Amino acid sequence: MPIRLAIFGAGRIGQVHARNAAAHPSVEVAYLVDPVASPGRDTLATEIGARVVDADAAFADDRIDGVVVASSTDTHADLVARAADAGKAVFCEKPISLDFAKTEALAERVRNAGIPCMLGFQRRYDASFRAVRDRIASGAAGRLEHLMMQSRDPAPPPASYVRTSGGMFRDTAIHDMDMARFLLDEEIASVYAVGSCLISKEIGAAGDIDTLMIVLKTRSGRLAQVTNCRRGPMGYDQRLEALCSEEVLWVENRPQTTMRTARPEGAWAAAPMNYFIERFAQAYRDEMNAFAEMVETGSRPLADLTDGLEAQRLVEAAIESHRTGLPIEFAPDWRPQ
8 A cells, every 4th residue: 555645835845845755656645735726736736646635634534644744834833733633644844833832842742642753854864964974973084073064045035935934043044953963963062143134134124134153062062163144146055064083074065067167267167056955856855755664664764853843942042142142051951931
């Protein structure tokens, strides 16, 4: 019997997950749920062979094995809660909720329900980032001492997106917080964040920032430095440097092609991949394959609900640091005020 899934959300990331799920040989995408009627939604449903239904119909079907929550951020928590109550496996895009208390309560609800739950941190499934993790874990690189990550978008999003996404910290920096946890593999002791609005007046008017830096310090004193920006003049910019005691490990931008051009006046390489959908295309495929495996065999994903909760807790500490201008002493019992 195939694994039967319901996909919630027919927007940009929902389309990625829907197509990847439908391409899996053991998966049937039975339902596509999105309350916004559009030609794109209907075309996607036809392409993947899914019926367009409402949420009630999807959750009422006992034959559904799992749900993929890729709808707008403000709907995630309610859909995950309904999946827990219905006993369905869940894949949920980050963040779980813009309200941390609600996120924490939902995590407990999911644990009590005993359903498998996977969080959408696709960088964990990227071959380059995983190679860094594996190299450090093997001991070959020596002890990781200093981690630097740069994440810059090609251009700022519209203010309408900013108002519903949770802002730059919860929308963008959460990926870097998760990757810091993934690579450092040690409790964080302090979080310090500074930010400005340097690029988009519209983003500033919406109450958000477009440029930020975060410094994390672990219990043993190791450091991670994160740079986020809503504009990269060179295009999508996604790089990492891990300074270890024996080696330095890099993840560079992935170019659109590997062709290089040279003339007497200089040399040129292709531009980076356009944006995260293109850059992490294979990671998204591997991530959805891992979800199907989790549903079928019960295997543990690389990012579960606890990882989502802890990445968001770090983000909330960064928001508090930015607000106060002070570093946050980050203990296991720290919670936002």
